[in-house]
Amino acid sequence: NAGVTQTPKFQVLKTGQSMTLQCAQDMNHNSMYWYRQDPGMGLRLIYYSASEGTTDKGEVPNGYNVSRLNKREFSLRLESAAPSQTSVYFCASTDRDRTNEKLFFGSGTQLSVL
Amino acid sequence: GENVEQHPSTLSVQEGDSAVIKCTYSDSASNYFPWYKQELGKGPQLIIDIRSNVGEKKDQRIAVTLNKTAKHFSLHITETQPEDSAVYFCAAIRGGGSYIPTFGRGTSLIVHP
Numbered sequence: 001n002a003g004v005t006q007t008p009k010f011q012v013l014k015t016g017q018s019m020t021l022q023c024a025q026d027m028n029h030n031s032m033y034w035y036r037q038d039p040g041m042g043l044r045l046i047y048y049s050a051s052e053g054t055t056d057k058g059e060v061p062n063g064y065n066v067s068r069l070n071k072r073e074f075s076l077r078l079e080s081a082a083p084s085q086t087s088v089y090f091c092a093s094t095d096r097d098r099t100n101e102k103l104f105f106g107s108g109t110q111l112s113v114l
Numbered sequence: 115g116e117n118v119e120q121h122p123s124t125l126s127v128q129e130g131d132s133a134v135i136k137c138t139y140s141d142s143a144s145n146y147f148p149w150y151k152q153e154l155g156k157g158p159q160l161i162i163d164i165r166s167n168v169g170e171k172k173d174q175r176i177a178v179t180l181n182k183t184a185k186h187f188s189l190h191i192t193e194t195q196p197e198d199s200a201v202y203f204c205a206a207i208r209g210g211g212s213y214i215p216t217f218g219r220g221t222s223l224i225v226h227p
Contacts, residue, residue: 031213041219043217103148107157
């Protein structure tokens, strides 16, 4: 029972490099999210996918792109990393079709951009 | 869009004391209010939630109250223990349409033995 799995757990990039953060869930959830967590700023939504085949911008989408590859997987891409993107990134999922609206989070990816 | 304010940002208590964290929200259409606990190095986990048709909900040492008129809700932890030390987030979700949780900025709770 893995839940939400994020890879990698840690990553260091140089300014201008690109990378993709991977997220997969095994709970057959429809909705998936990417948040970033910065000190004193809480969890801010980058992008979300309400269902397979759809994606929408959240509060802080600039500098990011996403792909909902299938129902299980939702990836976040940084095309040209900037120091301002140094953060902890969390993927989450939920299934609104059921009575339980609980968000399940992955364990996070700590990203440093030098 | 929704705006959630959370206070205090840091809360330090002695073991056995009570702790209260307060949140206010702006969107009167929000109808679901969960609380998440984040332990060091982990992702947040749901600990309790409340819907807008209920004024209070309790689960052992944890309770949540909601005042829909004033648009605020609170988390109450009684008989705090060192393992309650964590960051707590409140959230508000609007009913209908897209399910988009808006989180508060978090409260770091420290329980001193």
